[in-house]
Amino acid sequence: MSGPNSEYDPVEVTPLQAEHVAAARDEAIAAIAAAADLEALKQVRIAHTGDRSPLALANREIGALPPQARKEAGQRIGQARGAVNQALAARQEVLEAEHEERMLVEETVDVTLPTDRRRRGGRHPITLQSELIADIFVAMGWEIAEGPVVEAEWLNFDALNLGPDHPARTMQDTFWTEPADRHVVLRTQTSPVQARTMLTRTPPIYVACPGRVFRTDEYDATHSPMFHQVEGLVVDEGITMAHLKGSLDHLASQLFGDGIDTRFRPSYFPFTEPSAEVDVRCFVCRGVDAESCRTCRGEGWIEWGGCGVVNPRVLVACGVDPERYSGFAFGMGIDRSFMFRHNLEDLRPLFEGDVRFSAAFGTEI
Amino acid sequence: MKAPKSWILEHVDVPEGTSTDELTARLTLTGLKLEAVESAGADISGPLVVGRVLTKEPEPQKNGKTINWCTVDVGxxxxxxxxxxxxxGAHNFEPGDLVVVVLPGGVLPGGFEISARKTYGHVSAGMICSARELGLGEDHDGIIVLPADAGEPGQDVRGILGLDEEVIELEVNPDRAYALSIRGIAREVAVSVPGATGFRDPALRDTPLADDQGHPVRLEDTTGCPVFVARTVSGFDSAAPTPDFIAQRITAAGMRPISLAVDVTNYVMLETGRPIHGYDADKVQGAIVVRRASEGEQLTTLDGTRRTLTAEDLVVCDDSGPIGLGGVMGGESTEISGSTTRVLVESAHWDAVSMFRTGRRHKITSEAGKRNERGVDPTICEAAADRVVELLTTYGGASAEPGVTVVGEAPAMPTVTMALDLPANVSGLPIDPDTTVGHLEAVGCTVRVDGDTLTATPPPWRPDVTDPYDLVEEVVRLVGYDTIPSVLPAAPGGRGLTRAQQLRRRIGRTLAGAGWVEVVDFPFVGETDLDALGLEADDPRRTVLRLSNPLSSEAPAMTTTLLPALLRTAGRNVGLGASSVAVFETATVTLPRSSEAAPILPVDRRPTDAELDALVKALPDQPLHLGLVAAGEADPAGWWGPGRPVEWSDAVDAVRSVADALGLELDVRPAALAPWHPGRCAELRLGDALVGHAGELHPRVCTTFGLPARSVAAEVDLDVLIQHAVHLRPAPTFSTFPAAKEDVALVVEESVEAAAVEAALREGAGDLLESIRLFDVYRSEQLGEGRKSLAFALRFRAPDRTLTDEDTTAAREAAVALAAERTGAVQRA
Known part of the structure; x- marks a missing residue:
């Protein structure tokens, strides 16, 4: 069926006869239905709708018809081509869906394969614990103060009412730097930060001071020459021990859980008077059936830190008027808080840098 | 302080049925914290009874020993x-004596179970006990022979031996030295246990009047020694045994019975809190003089140590020179011995500060020193001496010599004045004036109230009470700390974390997010650590601040670099089998900068700004550093393919990502610095400011620290980074016109730095350049030895139009031309 038809009466053009058009259409539709996949369908498309397909060729013959016959033939061809295209589109959709379904099945992977192509990092739990504590104070409107670890003897001791012959100096085994008459020490407490704060700012003062401190303790399961402490200091008008208790109760409940509060026992610290030891209610047994509790060892309370009303002598040395202002201060071990909060009995893993230890805590605690 | 309960209750009455728990709970709440309640016989169980020896037959044995086969009436x-x-096996008893018998079924300290067993040809059904076997002391020379009236055979012996005694151990804070005595504890019981009555002061006794017949004493330093009481007893039997109650009580208190004379002085010290010293009176030559020592003077103390004294030490002297380190330790030359018949009893008051200094200087800690340096009641010297005389005469067969020497007088207690409402204002409790006065009087103060003001004279046993707030503590602790309400103070609106604090957190998170693990290490360093880094002799990091009293001579200084500890940590992790280690630490390092002393400033006023400035300037520089070390795999091998080993660029990139988190871009330059590989070390700068170094470690350093080859490290000054951190970043605007991409490959000499080529391209390309990225470094024979090709992807974009080919070509050519001019780069065909 090639080439222009010149041998026949144009009216008698065979390809345009109804039965021929219908046959071509049916043949195309049958081929479409028989196409098993998208590739086969593509071949069918070329064969039955391409430029050289019977219906395309027939369409080209329309021009040879007398004008009065063209309309009918045109309609006939048009309908046939429409039916074929529709069938093609429908089949295309079916085959695509089948194809996609098959591809998705074929592309199944074992999602349980390991995915750790990159190392996981982690922050040190004491850093995280310090930040958590700092956040609690910041939420109360306090600020976080800092100071150097190599500190002037005067700021570490004298300014805090620990004169050179104060018996309490023997309570703290201090690292001295050479030569000793330069009066420079490794701070034994974060309290010099309190002194620095009072010396450089005017009340009201609401600060917490977390940081590293040093004592000449031999390193063992419960002692370390370096450990971490957080201290709090408030200096304002009308401050009382009730405010001290309120602040510590709040810290305890934020750190250890709702309803966890503190208890005071009279004690002695040169920089505070009156002074108290702070115990925190055991957050595991809450004092109920404490006998069997491993965290508080039957006490119902855990020794947490020390606190008291800032000794007016300290206020004087730090340039705060004790007639106008009063204050409170407290301090506790961050490592120790971490240890009982996370059930760690030996502190040494904190300082030995085994990456498995830090990594276990990720980036938040 | 360990105090037998029965001894306490000899001096105060508590309501019938008050348990030890209740008693100690109250003491804990008012400030004497319970440490432990022990009882001497707690580890003895089963039948332990009085026995009367009926027969005792010595039987010599083949091994040369003689044993006694006894029959004992145990009721x-x-x-x-x-x-x-x-x-x-012991021989120090005779038939008729009362002894202590543990019968079969009994268990002695150490889990020693007693049963009837065959030994030396007899069945021995039990054991006759020595003091040591019962945990009552070290005496093992013989068995315990009880006094004839001790009890009846078969009677439980625990009560007789004091084995049922509960011993209460209390933690005594340094300000409350009075509680280092039965006198003080009983007084505390009287004020803190509800219903306690009848405090009987063991130091309240009639004492003979002073006269001039006693041993002559002269005080040359009445500040150091304001009161000195001397009494003498003669006819003392130094072989007389210490009565059981004294031996038991001082043992319970943690001291060792030694001899009657020593035990009596210790007993009276425990009872009254007043340390006493006894001299062999016949060895004291002439008058006693108390003075400061001459510098270099010598004294051999009771512990046999020959000590060189200083001009600050207080000494007790006789005609021969020093015979005792006053209040701290007696001298050997006048020590009481087995031949002593006359005892000179010294009961003196000593200046607490001198005691503290002398004790510390000579490294002497003793029960006497502990009390003297904390402060003892100066008014009870006579009573304590008299009590010693009483016990020595009662139990040592001695008689008191008539003379009584009392020199000097107790200093008056300073009065303390406070506002009457101070306790209420400090505590936040509604404490009324009557309560305040009542509690102060209960602890021994003499109180006077004038309008709103209270004046208290503390009792002589409370030298710690000097300030108004000391009075407040006495009142509030008796009102009860447990009654203080909980009130959250309202802070003014805070500023939150400082910017530096926020940035430090950001740095930690950035590194953790990139796979680095934070560690915390001690900041101590030693010469060997710095040698291990391969530091040059003049490296400033060798200038360290040394500690006078380091814990380890290996690490006697404060470190100037975080790397030694990090390298050790990384090595330890590798040793533990980690195939990939990436650790970091942020901590301050110590860089000495001044040799000036930090002055000891006054405390009675605020120091001036100039004084504070001098203080701060004397301290070393302590910048915050970040150190990091990585070894092994950077990315692990897996089912996805091969892994990637750590390389120099990982260290540089870690620091760059930290800088990026702070909005900073670092300048990277080649450098050569230990402990890095001299060809693989980058110096990181922000303009003129040096930030730090990063790169591959020197191979020797890897070996020294047990790290795999090609391990990497970085150390930077975070303070510098944080100072420069960009605070307010302007919002960027982006052109939406299409970008034009151009790649250029430039051949340069090997020594030309990629960054230099990139900078030239960037500058030459001008404003149209949006980004530039080096995507390949290529070397080949064709390029020739010592040359490399750097391939850059350039992206151009205009803010206001679509670029034409001419625009892009011109920009690229300008870029290449400048690179050629600056670096000799030749564009590859």
Whole structure:
């Protein structure tokens, strides 16, 4: 069926006869239905709708018809081509869906394969614990103060009412730097930060001071020459021990859980008077059936830190008027808080840098 | 302080039925914290009874020992009433003596179970006990022979031996030295236990009047020694045994019985809190003089140590020179011995500060020193001496000599004045004036109230009470700390974390997010650590601040670099089998900068700004550093393919990502610095400011620290980074016109730095350049030895139009031209 038809009466053009058009259409539709996949369908498309397909060729013959016959033939061809295209589109959709379904099945992977192509990092739990504590104070409107670890003897001791012959100096085994008459020490407490704060700012003062401190303790399961402490200091008008208790109760409940509060026992610290030891209610047994509790060892309370009303002598040395202002201060071990909060009995893993230890805590605690 | 409960209750009455728990709970709440309640016989169980020795037959043995085969009447305690047959190795008893017998079924300290067993040809049904076997002391020379009136055979012996005694151990804070005595504890019981009455002061006794017949004493330093009481007893039997109650009580208090004379002085010290010293009076030559020592003077103390004294030490002297380190330790030359018949009793008050200094200077800690340096009641010297004389005459067969020497007088207690409402204002409790006065009087103060003001004279045993707030503590602790309400103070609106604090957190998170693990290490360093880094002799990091008293001579200084500890940590992790280690630490390092002393400033006023400035300037520089070390795999191998080993660029990139988190871009330059590989070390700068170094470690350093080859490290000054951190970043605007991409490959000499080529391209390309990225470094024979090709992807974009080919070509050519001019780069065909 090639080439222009010149041998026949144009009216008698065979390809345009109804039965021929219908046959071509049916043949195309049958081929479409028989196409098993998208590739086969593509071949069918070329064969039955391409430029050289019977219906395309027939369409080209329309021009040879007398004008009065063209309309009918045109309609006939048009309908046939429409039916074929529709069938093609429908089949295309079916085959695509089948194809996609098959591809998705074929592309199944074992999602349980390991995915750790990159190392996981982690922050040190004491850093995280310090930040958590700092956040609690910041939420109360306090600020976080800092100071150097190599500190002037005067700021570490004298300014805090620990004169050179104060018996309490023997309570703290201090690292001295050479030569000793330069009066420079490794701070034994974060309290010099309190002194620095009072010396450089005017009340009201609401600060917490977390940081590293040093004592000449031999390193063992419960002692370390370096450990971490957080201290709090408030200096304002009308401050009382009730405010001290309120602040510590709040810290305890934020750190250890709702309803966890503190208890005071009279004690002695040169920089505070009156002074108290702070115990925190055991957050595991809450004092109920404490006998069997491993965290508080039957006490119902855990020794947490020390606190008291800032000794007016300290206020004087730090340039705060004790007639106008009063204050409170407290301090506790961050490592120790971490240890009982996370059930760690030996502190040494904190300082030995085994990456498995830090990594276990990720980036938040 | 360990105090037998019965001894406390000799001096105060508590309501019938007050348990030890209740008693100690109250003491804890008012400030004497319970440490432990022990009882001497807690680890003895089963039948432990009085026995009367009926027969004792010595039987020599083949091994040369002689044992005694005894029959002992133990009453009905053995269930039969028949005499008990027991083999005993000791000989210090006779038939008729009362002894201590543990019968079969009993258990002695150390889990020693007693049963009837065959030994030396007899069945020995039990044991006759020595003091040591019962945990009552070290005496093992013989068995315990009880006084004839101690009890009846078969009677439980625990009460007789004091084995049922509960011993209360209390933690005594340094300000409350008075509680280092039965006197003080009983007084505390009286004020803190509800219903306690009848405090009987053991130091309240009639004492003979002073006269001039006693041993002559002269005080040359009445500040150091304001009161000195001397009494003498003669006819003392130094062999007289210490009565059981004294031996038991001082043992319970943690001291060791030694001899009657020593035990009596210790007993009176425990009872009254007043340390006493006894001299062999016949060895004291002439008058006693108390003075400061001459510098370099010598004294051999009781512990046999020859000590060189200083001009600050207080000494007790006789004609021969120093015979005692006053209040701290006696001298050997006048020590009481087995031949002593006259005892000179010294009961003196000593200046607490001198005691503290002398004790510290000579490294002497003793029960006497502990009390003297904390402060003892100066008014009870006579009573304590008299009590010693009483016990020595009662138990040592001595008689008191008539003379009584009392020199000097107790200093008056300073009065303390406070506002009457101070306790309420400090505590936040509604404490009324009557309560305040009542509690102050209860602890021994003499109180006077004038309008709103209270004036208290503290009792002589409370030298710690000097300030108004000390009075407040006495009132509030008795009102009860447990009654203080909980009130959250309202802070003014805070500023939150400082910017530096926020940035430090950001740095930690950035590194953790990139796979680095934070560690915390001690900041101590030693010469060997710095040698291990391969530092040059003049490296400033060798200038360290040394500690006078380091814990380890290996690490006697404060570190100037975080790397030694990090390298050790990384090595330890590798040693533990980690195939990939990436650790970091942020901590301050210590860089000495001044040799000036930090002055000791006054405390009675705020120091001036100039004084504070001098203080701060004397301290070393302590910048915050970040150190990091990585070894092994950077990315692990897996089912996805091969892994990637750590390389120099990982260290540089870690620091760059930290800088990026702070909005900073670092300048990277080649450098050569230990401990890095001299060809693989980058110096990181922000303009003129040096930030730090990063790169591959020197191979020797890897070996030294047990790290795999090609491990990497970085150390940077975070303070510098944080100072420069960009605070307010302007919002960027982006052109939406299409970008034009151009790649250029430039051949340069090997020594030309990629960054230099990139900078030239960037500058030459001008404003149209949006980004530039080096995507390949290529070397080949064709390029020739010592040359490399750097391939850059350039992206151009205009803010206001679509670029034409001419625009892009011109920009690229300008870029290449400048690179050629600056770096000799030749564009590859």
């Amino acid at each position: 009905d305690a053995n269930g039969t009433g028949e005499p008990q047959g027991i083999v005993c």
